[in-house]
Amino acid sequence: MKKVILVVEDKEEEQILARKAVADSGHGIILCANLFDAKSMIGSYSSKLSGIVADLHFPERSQDTNLNKPAGLAILTLAVSENIPVVVCSDMDNHQSDYVKDVIRYLGKHTSYGGIPFSVDRKDWLQSVKQLNAIMAKGE
Amino acid sequence: MLIISDSVFGKVLAAIIEKDGFDVILSSHEDSVFAVASENPSHIFICECGKCEAGEKTPINIGMSVSGQTIYRCGFSDDNGGDYLKLPLNLDNLKSKIKK
Numbered sequence: 001m002k003k004v005i006l007v008v009e010d011k012e013e014e015q016i017l018a019r020k021a022v023a024d025s026g027h028g029i030i031l032c033a034n035l036f037d038a039k040s041m042i043g044s045y046s047s048k049l050s051g052i053v054a055d056l057h058f059p060e061r062s063q064d065t066n067l068n069k070p071a072g073l074a075i076l077t078l079a080v081s082e083n084i085p086v087v088v089c090s091d092m093d094n095h096q097s098d099y100v101k102d103v104i105r106y107l108g109k110h111t112s113y114g115g116i117p118f119s120v121d122r123k124d125w126l127q128s129v130k131q132l133n134a135i136m137a138k139g140e
Numbered sequence: 141m142l143i144i145s146d147s148v149f150g151k152v153l154a155a156i157i158e159k160d161g162f163d164v165i166l167s168s169h170e171d172s173v174f175a176v177a178s179e180n181p182s183h184i185f186i187c188e189c190g191k192c193e194a195g196e197k198t199p200i201n202i203g204m205s206v207s208g209q210t211i212y213r214c215g216f217s218d219d220n221g222g223d224y225l226k227l228p229l230n231l232d233n234l235k236s237k238i239k240k
Contacts, residue, residue: 002180030204044174
């Protein structure tokens with residue numbers, strides 16, 4: 001049985017890259033494109049998920065047309081409260097939302113692994129999965 | 141092969157197919173998304189698919205997490221979808237699909 005990682009990403013071209021990065025790491029993937037579905041998966045499988053890699057800006061629900069909400073912060077909060085290792089894979093500098101970095105740093109202080117890794121200028125799924133693997137290895 | 145079922149039908153089907161030498165994993169509908177991700181089966185067989193049945197939402201739920209697997213839905217409804225197997229099943233037909 002493979003370890004399973006939840007990936008939250010709404011853009012199809014990024015989903016392809018994320019899927020490949022997770023597959024290359026030898027893990028299984030549960031992929032969600034909005035906050036509602038991701039929360040549902042965390043609710044169902046929180047004790048079974050090995051980790052989460054999340055974008056920061058994606059819709060709350062599938063029919064939501066506003067793609068610029070930092071819905072990923074809700075995922076980070078859930079992950080920290082459920083003690084699930086989490087990494088942010090984002091290009092948040094393109095969203096003029098500098099404040100989210102402070103929120104991520106604050107949430108990171110409440111993790112057992114010393115902070116939530118995050119990217120700011122471009123999405124690098126390989127790097128994010130690598131960072132998640134390192135956190136998961138610490139917890140074993 | 142992953143069989144997703146909450147009923148005795150899934151257990152019976154798993155036993156029959158296992159007897160023919162296939163590796164079979166049985167999952168409930170509730171655990172189906174995790175089972176697909178963790179087991180990465182080549183074939184997924186979703187039981188109880190049809191109007192108002194437990195399996196109706198499962199193809200949607202697992203949809204984003206599958207990649208390249210062959211999925212069959214199974215139930216008692218009249219459904220013309222090429223992926224739908226109407227009960228009662230022709231087991232030889234099913235086995236030939238799995239062997240492909």
